[in-house]
Amino acid sequence: MSMDSTTLHQAKALSLGRALGQILGRIxxxxxxxxxxxxxxxxxxxxxxxxxxxxxxxxxxxxxxxxxxxxxxxxxxxxxxxxxxxxxxxxxxxxxxxxxxxxxxxxxxxxxxxxxxxxxxxxxxxxxxxxxxxxxxxxxxxxxxxxxxxxxxxxxxxxxxxxxxxxxxxxxxxxxxxxxxxxxxxxxxxxxxxxxxxxxxxxxxxxxxxxxxxxxxxxxxxxxxxxxxxxxxxxxxxxxxxxxxxxxxxxxxxxxxxxxxxxxxxxxxxxxxxxxxxxxxxxxxxxxxxxxxxxxxxxxxxxxxxxxxxxxxxxxxxxxxxxxxxxxxxxxxxxxxxxxxxxxxxxxxxxxxxxxxxxxxxLTFPLAAHQAYAPAKGDSPAAAVEAIKAHDLRRVLNDRAMGGYLIWRQIPVFIDGRAELYGEKFTMAYYNALELKDVGQFLGLLREHEVDGLLLRPGAPATGLLDHLGGWRRVYADDAAVLYVRGGS
Structure with a gap:
């Protein structure tokens, strides 16, 4: 390449750079x-x-x-x-x-x-x-x-x-x-x-x-x-x-x-x-x-x-x-x-x-392509849901935070994030029952709603009771969820 050609390319590059700089400078x-x-x-x-x-x-x-x-x-x-x-x-x-x-x-x-x-x-x-x-x-x-x-x-x-x-x-x-x-x-x-x-x-x-x-x-x-x-x-x-x-x-x-x-x-x-x-x-x-x-x-x-x-x-x-x-x-x-x-x-x-x-x-395409976007695993109990389906459970009393994922998987929920639907009285009764503030209230909740399964967080107060309560058995557990079904001793 001749000197004149090289100079011409440099001049074009410099001109392009200045034009780009002027455009960016106006932003x-x-x-x-x-x-x-x-x-x-x-x-x-x-x-x-x-x-x-x-x-x-x-x-x-x-x-x-x-x-x-x-x-x-x-x-x-x-x-x-x-x-x-x-x-x-x-x-x-x-x-x-x-x-x-x-x-x-x-x-x-x-x-x-x-x-x-x-x-x-x-x-x-x-x-x-x-x-x-x-x-x-x-x-x-x-x-x-x-x-x-x-x-x-x-x-x-x-x-x-x-x-x-x-x-x-x-x-x-x-x-x-x-x-x-x-x-x-x-x-x-x-x-x-x-x-x-x-x-x-x-x-x-x-x-x-x-x-x-x-x-x-x-x-x-x-x-x-x-x-x-x-x-x-x-x-x-x-x-x-x-x-x-x-x-x-x-x-x-x-x-x-x-x-x-x-x-x-x-x-x-x-x-x-x-x-x-x-x-x-x-x-x-x-x-x-x-x-x-x-x-x-x-x-x-x-x-x-x-x-x-x-x-x-x-x-x-x-x-x-x-x-x-x-x-x-x-x-x-x-x-x-x-x-x-x-x-x-x-x-x-x-x-x-x-x-x-x-x-x-x-820029969106390369950035998104290198990211594995997904909701938190703790709110996405996929394996537990498969166990729910395997046991053909229809009325699962769930942890409130898992309600969104159950709706996503087309499983009827007991409760979810739509607080205005459930209201203060119902939701407070739910919280008090799962915290075992009144064991009788918890058991009454299971009977009243004919619950055939419970999907809870590991370590939730109710899990300790269910592990020792006749009529319920633990069928699945991992770091995100514990599943109980009615039956057994």
């Missing part, structure tokens, strides 16, 4: 953060499947696809057959079922990873409008750390970006002393079809309406209140744009009526500060920062902050709501009082965004 920081979160979620994809409820979520989605209808009664348990039950997360369940049919467990992982990445990219994008990009990325990453325990391939993660966009739209309207745009209504309608948490979206609308009225001139408050009221009624109507209509709101309410039971379900349990963790450190850092810099909030914003904090302290599953929405609630007053300069990323051009999106799409 805003929030998109890079979203890309990084997406890759991180794929690399650790099995962690997104660490919840047995994912099994029954996909099973319900598949049932909907197979029947071309939505469930209105329970078809999965033998303890509550025919009991009224609706699936307010039907759209998310279909998305997970379709993705599983297309790519096995990789499908739900990719869908969940994409929603999670979109959530934190959107949060960083919102923050960059008021603060430097470095601060925006740092806050978004802290929010992700706090949310990590609840980042799972379940319907709520698909609703998270919708929640963030909805809250931001309300905040902007409030700060402009205007009612929100009616273009926000499709957002809460989508939320209502993805997850039952949409009811909180209505609460947010009321909270930001009060904030708007607080900031408005006295002469403008009455007409502004009427316009927010009209929007609120529109939002309420949009929440009913589901196959179940207003029943979706009633179903969401039943979760909050579970009383004492919520303390026993890990994701609904209150915060535990017995050990120093990320949540406590974040709260302490926020208090220290507010005291040191003298941050002042209006009474409505203070009420919002305290409300979000109360929710996170009361129920662990609300921690991601606190982490995602607190930065939005305090964004404007904090940025103004600290005189922070916004990143002002503006709108990313398609020419800048497209290469990153294409690259992530291409």
């Amino acid at each position: 805003p920081a929030w998109l890079w953060l979203g890309a990084g979160v997406y890759v991180l979620m794929l690399v650790n994809g099995s962690a997104l499947l660490n919840d047995s409820d994912t099994y029954w979520q996909i099973a319900v989605g598949q049932w909907i696809l197979d029947h071309g209808a939505l469930p209105r009664v329970d078809v999965y348990s033998f303890s509550r057959p025919g009991e009224p039950w609706i699936s307010s997360s039907w759209l998310a369940q279909i998305l997970y079922a379709v993705s599983y049919n297309l790519a096995g467990w990789t499908g739900p992982v990719v869908v969940a990873a994409g929603a999670i990445a979109a959530t934190f990219a959107l949060l960083a994008h919102i923050l960059e409008r008021r603060v430097p990009a470095v601060y925006a990325a740092l806050v978004a990453l802290v929010a992700m750390v706090l949310s990590t325990p609840h980042l799972l391939a379940r319907p709520h993660v698909l609703a998270m970006p919708v929640m963030v966009a909805w809250a931001y739209g309300l905040m902007r309207a409030s700060e402009r002393r205007q009612p929100p745009s009616f273009w926000l209504l499709p957002l809460i309608a989508l939320w209502a079809n993805l997850h039952g948490g949409f009811v909180f979206g209505l609460v947010l609308a009321g909270a930001f309406a009060i904030d708007a009225l607080w900031n408005a001139e006295p002469s403008q408050r009455r007409p502004l209140a009427m316009r927010w009221l009209v929007f609120g009624l529109g939002a309420l109507a949009a929440c009913c744009v589901t196959p179940y209509g207003w029943e979706s709101m009633l179903a969401s309410r039943r979760i909050l009526d579970l009383g004492e039971l919520l303390r026993l379900i890990s994701e609904w349990a209150p915060a535990d500060f017995g050990k120093l963790g990320a949540f406590e450190l974040t709260i302490l850092a926020l208090i220290a920062g507010a005291l040191y810099r003298g941050i002042v909030l209006s009474p409505p914003r203070i009420a919002l902050v305290l409300g979000l904090l109360h929710m996170a302290l009361a129920h662990g599953r609300n921690l991601e709501i606190f982490a995602l929405l607190l930065p939005i609630v305090v964004l404007t007053p904090v940025s103004r009082q600290l005189v922070l300069q916004p990143a002002w990323p503006g709108r990313a051009r398609l020419a800048a965004v497209a290469p990153l999106m294409v690259a992530l799409g291409i």
Whole structure:
């Protein structure tokens, strides 16, 4: 090759490199953060499947696809057959079922990873409008750390970006002393079809309406209140744009009526500060920062902050709501009082965004191909289920965490993660019986429901009794499950 030819190739390579650099340089920081979160979620994809409820979520989605209808009664348990039950997360369940049919467990992982990445990219994008990009990325990453325990391939993660966009739209309207745009209504309608948490979206609308009225001139408050009221009624109507209509709101309410039971379900349990963790450190850092810099909030914003904090302290599953929405609630007053300069990323051009999106799409295949995605073995007692089928058991009293897998394997369950179906009284009786707080209650439960088998965790209190109780025998055991059948001595 001649010197001129070599020089020409070098010049072309340099020109191409500069062009690529210019394209990548136009990609805003929030998109890079979203890309990084997406890759991180794929690399650790099995962690997104660490919840047995994912099994029954996909099973319900598949049932909907197979029947071309939505469930209105329970078809999965033998303890509550025919009991009224609706699936307010039907759209998310279909998305997970379709993705599983297309790519096995990789499908739900990719869908969940994409929603999670979109959530934190959107949060960083919102923050960059008021603060430097470095601060925006740092806050978004802290929010992700706090949310990590609840980042799972379940319907709520698909609703998270919708929640963030909805809250931001309300905040902007409030700060402009205007009612929100009616273009926000499709957002809460989508939320209502993805997850039952949409009811909180209505609460947010009321909270930001009060904030708007607080900031408005006295002469403008009455007409502004009427316009927010009209929007609120529109939002309420949009929440009913589901196959179940207003029943979706009633179903969401039943979760909050579970009383004492919520303390026993890990994701609904209150915060535990017995050990120093990320949540406590974040709260302490926020208090220290507010005291040191003298941050002042209006009474409505203070009420919002305290409300979000109360929710996170009361129920662990609300921690991601606190982490995602607190930065939005305090964004404007904090940025103004600290005189922070916004990143002002503006709108990313398609020419800048497209290469990153294409690259992530291409990267998905090799990343997923080298990962063995699968739910936790402890929630997937495959061998024990084969033993259930071998003994032709029809009424197996199961450990609650195994209910999702049994539904997945088309075995009628005694109980599963659908707490709103079983209710507080039934589920508390189940827990008390299996903990042997009342042996008579445990034996009565077996008789009442004509149980012919029990599938329990090794070491569960009831296993010690069954091993010495006449009329039951252990037929299978491994590290994940123990199976008992009626009969023997």
